[in-house]
Each structure stands twice: as structure tokens, then as C-alpha cells.
Amino acid sequence: MRARIAVLASGGGSNLQAILDHFDRLGDARAGDVVLVASDRADAGALNRAVGRGLPAVVLQAAARPGGAPLDALLHDHRIDLVVLAGYLRLVPAEVVARFRGRMVNVHPALLPAFGGAGMYGQRVHHAVLEAGVRVTGVTAHFVDEVYDRGRIIAQWPVPVFPRDDAGTLAARVLRVEHILYPRVVAAVAAGRATLDNCALIDPRVPVDARPAFTLLAHEESRLAENIDLALGC
Numbered sequence: 215m216r217a218r219i220a221v222l223a224s225g226g227g228s229n230l231q232a233i234l235d236h237f238d239r240l241g242d243a244r245a246g247d248v249v250l251v252a253s254d255r256a257d258a259g260a261l262n263r264a265v266g267r268g269l270p271a272v273v274l275q276a277a278a279r280p281g282g283a284p285l286d287a288l289l290h291d292h293r294i295d296l297v298v299l300a301g302y303l304r305l306v307p308a309e310v311v312a313r314f315r316g317r318m319v320n321v322h323p324a325l326l327p328a329f330g331g332a333g334m335y336g337q338r339v340h341h342a343v344l345e346a347g348v349r350v351t352g353v354t355a356h357f358v359d360e361v362y363d364r365g366r367i368i369a370q371w372p373v374p375v376f377p378r379d380d381a382g383t384l385a386a387r388v389l390r391v392e393h394i395l396y397p398r399v400v401a402a403v404a405a406g407r408a409t410l411d412n413c414a415l416i417d418p419r420v421p422v423d424a425r426p427a428f429t430l431l432a433h434e435e436s437r438l439a440e441n442i443d444l445a446l447g448c
């Protein structure tokens with residue numbers, strides 16, 4: 215039984231598109247299907263992409279009262295198993311996050327916990343990376359919990375910062391790596407390969423042999439080689 219996936223997006227939807235394309239390539243081997251796209255913005259390009267695929271494309275009404283009733287009911291009505299945040303700029307109501315614990319993921323255009331948290335999204339992230347003078351940024355895919363950008367990390371991938379980068383060139387290089395990493399994370403979570411319990415927990419307080427060992431990149435090493443030039447911005 216394939217997982218029924220909802221994608222929440224506020225912007226152009228290039229990550230949504232990368233996920234749709236990756237699942238098309240997986241064909242019958244895919245473990246899920248995107249069956250719903252929702253946005254807090256009626257003009258989101260992600261909604262147009264959904265319509266182009268014949269998928270339900272729903273504008274989330276600002277909840278008349280806090281609590282996300284419209285989102286909760288929508289996910290229930292569409293029998294959603296996995297929620298994928300792909301540039302969704304609203305905080306998901308706590309009761310929805312609680313209901314989808316271990317079944318809601320997000321992608322962030324930096325190496326969390328660095329350059330994350332409330333207000334850190336889009337170009338703001340890349341400006342902060344450049345201002346900090348770091349030489350490496352990257353992409354983080356993680357489970358969602360009640361605090362922005364804090365949930366258990368599923369996978370990360372490094373992206374170099376070049377001396378002549380501005381926020382635009384850096385964002386473009388990071389986005390290309392997002393489009394490689396995120397669909398594979400979504401596929402792994404949909405297939406039950408990456409779970410809240412088995413994602414590599416590198417916690418010195420936990421005895422080494424008691425630490426979960428799953429790392430997506432360990433399974434995808436073959437892809438690292440073929441795609442590392444992408445991360446290097448060649």
C-alpha cells in the first residue's frame with residue numbers, strides 16, 4: 215500500500231516538482247504518491263504545478279481561530295500518511311505536528327542547527343551564511359516537531375560557499391542539491407527506511423551500540439560520487 219503524501223508549499227514549488235519527477239522515475243518501485251498539494255498562498259507556483267498534474271490544489275484559509283482546523287481536516291479528508299513541507303512558511307499547528315509525529319518532514323537550505331529557527335528562511339538564510347563568512351553551507355532534511363527547524367535530522371549534504379557568491383548564486387547552488395537530496399529523503403520516509411527512531415542519533419550520552427545507525431547518505435553513497443560536482447557548483 216503506497217503512502218498518501220501531502221505537500222505543503224508557499225512558493226514556486228521546485229522541490230515539489232523534484233519530488234514528483236523522482237517518484238515518476240521510481241515508477242512501480244515508489245513507496246508513495248503525492249495526492250494533495252496545499253498552500254497558504256493562492257498565488258503559489260506550487261499550486262499551479264499541482265493543477266498541471268491533475269492533483270488537488272488547495273488554498274489553506276487563515277484559520278479563523280488558532281489550531282489549524284482547516285489543515286487538520288484537509289489532511290484527514292485526504293487520508294494523508296506523510297506530510298512534506300517544501301518551502302512552507304507558516305508554523306504548522308502543534309496538534310497537527312503531534313498527530314504527524316514521525317510522518318512530517320521539512321527541508322532547510324542550510325546545515326541545521328546553524329542558520330535555522332524562526333525567521334530564517336529563503337534568502338535570509340543565505341545572507342546570514344555569507345555574513346558569517348563560513349566556507350561550507352548545505353541542505354538539511356529533518357522530521358518536523360513543534361519548534362522551527364529543530365526536529366530529528368534525517369540527512370544533510372554539504373554545499374561550498376565561493377568567494378564571489380552572493381545570496382542569489384548561493385541559493386541556486388543549494389537549491390540544486392535540495393532537488394537531489396529531498397526527494398530521496400521523502401522516498402526513504404515513505405518506504406519506512408528512515409524513521410524517527412532509526413535516523414542517526416549522534417548523542418554521546420547514548421552508548422555507541424545503542425545508537426540508531428540509519429543514514430540516507432550511507433545508502434546513497436553511489437549518488438554522492440555522481441552528484442558531488444553539483445554540490446561543488448561546477
Ligand code: GRF
Nearest residue numbers: 225226227228229301322323
Ligand atoms: C527552498 O529553498 C527550501 O530550502 C525552503 O524553501 C524553498 C522552497 O523553494 N524551505 P521551492 O518553492 O520548492 O522552489
